[in-house]
Structures are given as structure tokens and as C-alpha cells.
Amino acid sequence: MKATFGQDSWQTIIHHSDRMRVYEIQLAMNEHANHNFAFPFDSLLTVTDGQVFLESPIEETTLKANQAAWLTHNQSMRCVAVSPIARLFIIVFTNQTSRHKEKFERFASGTEHKHELGSGITHWTVENKTLGKVEWVMLPANHVEPAYYLKDSEQFILPLNHDDSLSIIYDDDRQETITESGIVIEQGRSRSLVNQANKPITFLSVTTPYPKHSRILKLKGSR
16 A cells, blocks of 8 residues: 655555565655654665665664665664655565664675676675575576575565566466566565566565575476
8 A cells, every 4th residue: 555745755565474574665855855764673775766864863874776774673764865756665574673783784786795607697695694685686688597486585576777677487487577666476486587688687686584595496397
């Protein structure tokens, strides 16, 4: 359900489960620039468009597009749009309260560990593994992933390119475009990501809980 704060400002919950809750928020500087929130569980905030100013009782910082920050449970926060439009996502890790740092921990793809695979896929993986596996992933042009599934984890996929080039193929061969609001894939469900563009595409992947085992490839013909 979408809660509107003006013509161009709103908040909606795009996913809710016993693993994670995902909020999508858009703020317009000329009508609803200030947004206050606090969540009972540890969270991850990432900006996809524009720029925001974050303020807690002890600290303040700014986040630009494709930057992120960890938020501690019950931490009061003021978020202010400092660009005409600011769009952000907050991933709340349900029932997780292990984080006790009051200061922000900012990070971005350029600051994280980079790993290039022989297939041409590049991963920038966040070192913090407590709440889940967070990484930016770049798929090469016209790339189709082998089908796989995660046995015990949910995965949120958020494309950073807004041209509808990233899609997903499920085990029933149904193909679906991943919109700019992203998609959550439940545990145990087979999927294959497809880059339909003639250029690389990057997406943010948040998987929780942190997968104890690597992805399990799905054999052809199996259901």
C-alpha cells in the first residue's frame, strides 16, 4: 500500500516476510523533503536517485545514488532530500538486532571487495556478513545466468539501470522484467537473471540470511 505525502513524494512497502521488509521511498525537495523514521530491527538504506542528508541524534552524513549505509535498530533518523527528487530503499532485516554501533557505516560499490569471474561477471561484496550478503553485481552484455536457487535465503534484486534490460527466468520458463522497484525471490525458488542489453548492467543484491552454502545450480529438466 502506498502512502502519499504529495504529488511526487510517497512511501510504499514492496515486500514483507519473516526475513525482510523492503520500503521504497521517494522525496521531493519542494513538497516533502523531510522524512523521519525508526525501525525496530537493523536495516540497510540505499539511494538509487538523487541525494539525501541523514541525521541521527549523534551524527549526520550525506548519501548519493548507489551509496548505502547500515542503520541500527530503534535508531531515530531524519532523512532530507537535497536534490529535486531523491529515491531510496530501506531493507529491514526482520527480528535482527545484533548491530549496536550508533554511527553510520557508509559504503558503495567502489569501496568494497571486487571479484571478477571468468564468465565476465563482476562482484563488489560488502564485508559485513552479520545481517546478510550485500553486493553489487555487474552482468556482461547479453548474459544469461545458469539457473540456480538458494536453499535457505531470500534475495532482493534491485537494478541500477532504469531501462528494463534486466529480467528473470523462473523454473516454469516464465520470463519477467525486473522493474526499477526491484524483486524479491523467495528461498528455494529457481531463477536465472538475463541482461538483454548490448552493454553491461549492474544491480544491487541483498540476500538474507547470509547463505551458508553457495548457490545450487539447477539441472536441466529438473523441477
